[in-house]
Amino acid sequence: xxxLWGLRADAPINMVRLELEKAGADxxxxxxxxxxxxxxxxxxxxxxxxxxVLKVDGTTLDLNLIKVAYxxxxxxxxxxxxxxxxxxxxxxxxxxxxxxxxxxxxxxSDALVINRADPSxxxxxxxxxxxxxxKAGFKVPETFISNDPGQVADFLTRARRAVYKSISSVxxxxxxxxxxxxxxxxxxxxxxxxxxxxxxxxxxxxxxxGNQVFAVKINSDRLDYRYGHTTMVSVELPREILKKxxxxxxxxxxxxxxxxxxxxxxDEWYCxxxxxSPGYSxxxxxxxxxxxxxxxxxxxxxxxxxxxx
Amino acid sequence: xxxxxxxxANEAAAHLVxxxxxGAASLITASSFNRSFKGGLNVNDFASSHIKIHGAVVxxxxxxxxxxxxxxxxxEEFYYIxxxxxxxxxxxxxxxxxxxxxxxxxxxxxxxxxRSFSGPNLNKIEWIKIACAANVPIWPxxxxxSINTSKDVFDRSKIKVYPCSVIGDQIIGKKLPGPxxxxxxxxxxxxDVPFLTCHFVSxxxxxxxxxxxxxxPDITPVANREAIVNYFS
Numbered sequence: 445x446x447x448l449w450g451l452r453a454d455a456p457i458n459m460v461r462l463e464l465e466k467a468g469a470d471x472x473x474x475x476x477x478x479x480x481x482x483x484x485x486x487x488x489x490x491x492x493x494x495x496x497v498l499k500v501d502g503t504t505l506d507l508n509l510i511k512v513a514y515x516x517x518x519x520x521x522x523x524x525x526x527x528x529x530x531x532x533x534x535x536x537x538x539x540x541x542x543x544x545x546x547x548x549x550x551x552x553s554d555a556l557v558i559n560r561a562d563p564s565x566x567x568x569x570x571x572x573x574x575x576x577x578x579k580a581g582f583k584v585p586e587t588f589i590s591n592d593p594g595q596v597a598d599f600l601t602r603a604r605r606a607v608y609k610s611i612s613s614v615x616x617x618x619x620x621x622x623x624x625x626x627x628x629x630x631x632x633x634x635x636x637x638x639x640x641x642x643x644x645x646x647x648x649x650x651x652x653x654g655n656q657v658f659a660v661k662i663n664s665d666r667l668d669y670r671y672g673h674t675t676m677v678s679v680e681l682p683r684e685i686l687k688k689x690x691x692x693x694x695x696x697x698x699x700x701x702x703x704x705x706x707x708x709x710x711d712e713w714y715c716x717x718x719x720x721s722p723g724y725s726x727x728x729x730x731x732x733x734x735x736x737x738x739x740x741x742x743x744x745x746x747x748x749x750x751x752x753x
Numbered sequence: 754x755x756x757x758x759x760x761x762a763n764e765a766a767a768h769l770v771x772x773x774x775x776g777a778a779s780l781i782t783a784s785s786f787n788r789s790f791k792g793g794l795n796v797n798d799f800a801s802s803h804i805k806i807h808g809a810v811v812x813x814x815x816x817x818x819x820x821x822x823x824x825x826x827x828x829e830e831f832y833y834i835x836x837x838x839x840x841x842x843x844x845x846x847x848x849x850x851x852x853x854x855x856x857x858x859x860x861x862x863x864x865x866x867x868r869s870f871s872g873p874n875l876n877k878i879e880w881i882k883i884a885c886a887a888n889v890p891i892w893p894x895x896x897x898x899s900i901n902t903s904k905d906v907f908d909r910s911k912i913k914v915y916p917c918s919v920i921g922d923q924i925i926g927k928k929l930p931g932p933x934x935x936x937x938x939x940x941x942x943x944x945d946v947p948f949l950t951c952h953f954v955s956x957x958x959x960x961x962x963x964x965x966x967x968x969x970p971d972i973t974p975v976a977n978r979e980a981i982v983n984y985f986s
Contacts, residue, residue, distance in 0.1 A: 486896040488881055490962070496878075541899030548876035565867035568844075569851035571796045572867065587796035589849055591786065595793030595803065612848035614841060633787040634834060635842045636849040 445509045446743050447555075449474045449546070450516035455725035456736075457516050463740035470747065472505060474498070476518045480525070480535055484545045496549045511750035512743045513550050514558045516721055517543065556699060556746040558739075563697035564720035567613045570638060573696075573717060580692035582705075582715035586641035593630045596639060600626070605642040607667065618668040645708040650681065651724050651735050652693040652701050653742050657686050660731040676731045685713050692718060700739060702727075754811055755818035755985055756781060756857075758850070758870060761830055763822060765972045772982045778818075779806045783830035783846065792853065799856045818985045819854060819861040821871035822972055826850075860985060862920070862970050863946040872946045872968030880944075880966050887943050889936050892954050892962035911956055914964070918950040918977060925980045931961055944968055947984070 446469055450457035464471045474482070483499040484507075496507040520526065520539050529536055551561050566573040574584045588599040589611050600606055600621060608625070610616035619625075620642065647662040647669055661679045666672025681689070685705070692715070693701050702722025706714045724735045755778040759766035770778045781790055791805040802813050825847045828839040854865040863872035875883070881891050895902045918925040919937050929937070933953055940963075941949045952965035972978050 484898060485902075486878055486894075488885075488891055488894045490890055490893070493885075494878075494881065538898050544876065545878065545896060545899045548878040551876070552879045552882040562867055568867065569848040571794065571848075571852040572855055574796050575799075575852070575856070584797065588793065589796065589852070590791075590793040591849075592791040592793045592803075592805070595791075599793070610841075610845060610848075611852075612844040614844050633791075635838075635845050636792070637845070 445470045445472055445511060446747050447472050447474060447510045447513040447515075447550075449476060449513065451476050451518050454516055454518070455729075456723055457514070459725050459728070459736035460514065460739050460743075463736050464743065467740060467744060469740070469744050472510070474500065476520070477523070479520050479539045479542060482539075482542050484542055484549070486545060486549065498546070507549055507553070510550075510553065510555050512556045512558075512747045513553075514739075514743060515547075515550065517547075554750075556743075556750070558700045558743070559698045559720045566696055567718065567720050570609075570611055570613075570717055576695055577692060577715045577718065580695050580715075581688045582692065583712060585643050585714055585716065588639045589636055590639075591632050591634075591636040593632055596629055596632050596637070597626075599639055603639070603641040606639045607642060608637055608639050611636060611638045617671060620667060643706050643708060643714050645706040645714070648679070648681075648705040648707060649676070649727055650689050650703040650705060651722060651727065651733070652689050652698075652703065653735070653738050654699060655690060656738050656742070657681065657689055658727075658733040658735050658738070659686075660727050660733060674730070676727065678731045678733045688713075696720070699742070754779060754806075754816050755820065756806075756816055758782075758819070758821040758823060758854070759972075760823050760826075763972070765978065766822060769820065769972050769978045769981065772978055773985075779811075781806070783826045783843075785833065786831075786846070787833075792849070794849075794853060794856075796852070813857070816857055817859045819857055819859055820970060820972070820981060821854065821861070821863070821865065822970055824869040824871060824874050824969060860947075862948045862981060862984070863968055869969070871970065872948075873944060874968060875944075877966075883943060884940060884963055884966065887939055889940060890960075890962045892964040913955045915953040915955065915961070916950070917953070918948065918971070918980075920948045920977075920980045920984050923980060923983075925974075925976055930955075931959060933961055936961070936963065940966065948981075 448457055448461055478500055481500055486496045488494045498505045498507055550557055571589055577584055590596050606621045607618050608621055609618045649660050651658045659679050659681045660676040662669050662676045664672040664674040689703055698720055702719040704716040728735045755773060757766055757770055757778055757780045759782055761782045761784045766780055770780045789807055794802040800813055804811050826843050828843040831839045831842050834842045854870055866873050868874050885891055917929055917937055919941050937951055946968045948970045950967045950971055953961045954964045955961045
């Protein structure tokens with residue numbers, strides 16, 4: 445059985461759900477919006493081992509039946525019924541307890557998980573992830589993280605042109621550092637910030653699913669293409685780059701990833717970061733790359749193999 | 754220089770610093786980062802990075818030990834940041850230190866992971882699976898929505914609890930009964946941490962079960978602090 449955990453309104457979950465249903469897959473869709481009605485119970489006995497059941501809407505699911513899981517959790521604190529609630533509210537305690545326990549079970553299970561917590565967490569520290577990206581053979585931009593205004597000023601002088609962004613996975617719009625920003629350089633003492641030497645070139649987004657690769661070439665009028673007028677087209681990657689993408693997915697321990705690359709005029713390929721829970725729908729809708737169908741097929745194959753092992 | 758990373762409220766961290774020779778160890782907490790800790794980390798050449806602790810430059814190569822008693826910082830520790838910005842600053846600090854600690858080439862208690870500044874920090878459901886596979890007997894457990902709902906299946910008055918810790922190849926404290934020493938070393942090896950604390954329980958002679966496990970060093974007992982200082986000496 446395949447577990448999908450996320451929001452109905454979330455395009456990446458919804459697109460793969462439709463593909464799975466079309467193909468007649470055995471799917472259990474756990475709607476994150478119903479988190480306040482969910483319960484999970486775990487038991488361990490030396491004689492019988494471990495069991496875990498999930499209850500929602502009068503349905504009880506034995507989680508040992510789950511052979512594949514695709515998870516895109518959401519912050520329930522953003523739901524309207526959380527307005528004005530404090531962290532000691534029983535609803536919050538129960539929902540966070542449910543989430544924590546379901547994630548723990550999924551991490552501990554033998555299922556194929558897209559993606560497990562630890563591989564996904566490399567994205568929570570961009571410099572940490574960059575150190576792994578280098579191991580896959582990609583070039584990474586010159587990167588400096590600091591809360592020391594003096595050292596930041598030195599880096600910016602050396603780099604000539606640099607961007608700044610968050611060190612963590614908290615979403616931030618990438619901006620080039622300008623003379624106006626330099627007036628506020630002392631502010632880094634309150635919060636370390638990531639600075640990166642500008643690499644000029646063409647953006648590519650690569651989605652890796654198992655050993656399948658979907659690449660799109662991106663043209664945009666903005667440095668951060670997510671916020672500009674952007675067009676994209678499916679392309680074939682050079683063989684060497686394709687191999688590096690597969691190696692990177694493997695090194696990070698991911699089954700599905702979104703890799704951000706840039707190709708320079710000198711035909712050098714840089715990797716900026718890897719998203720372990722890619723919002724692939726944006727790229728599929730704009731390029732026509734059949735990512736959701738491939739993802740569904742990947743999950744169904746794994747489910748079939750697990751059931752016949 | 755031994756770096757000790759802890760939370761503001763952990764008084765034992767300051768006591769641990771005092772157990773090292775003067776100037777040999779430094780305590781880092783989230784308190785007043787802007788004054789006590791400055792770092793400039795070169796991601797493409799980490800060894801050339803510079804940090805300052807309490808105003809003094811500390812070359813990365815001179816950091817020869819790390820003791821971390823926390824999994825991560827929490828927003829409330831950044832009391833000197835505007836409340837609306839604390840969560841973001843905390844996330845950035847955690848991302849900074851995840852990288853910084855992972856790149857240090859020195860003895861670590863315990864080595865950081867993407868999940869924690871100190872060891873794998875597994876949920877009980879996760880470590881039970883691993884310990885069970887290593888043939889370590891596990892005490893019965895029931896958990897519902899992350900709350901322990903275990904009922905006493907045995908007479909409490911007949912249960913003995915054995916807390917025990919290991920650091921490197923040394924068991925801290927008194928001699929352990931039965932197979933506990935072997936269990937402890939096996940688990941230390943499986944979880945790949947120099948410092949491990951376990952609680953075993955026994956309800957009948959010769960029968961021992963693992964009830965709790967932590968890969969985050971507990972520096973509260975004096976014996977643990979002594980053992981840590983010895984580990985680095």
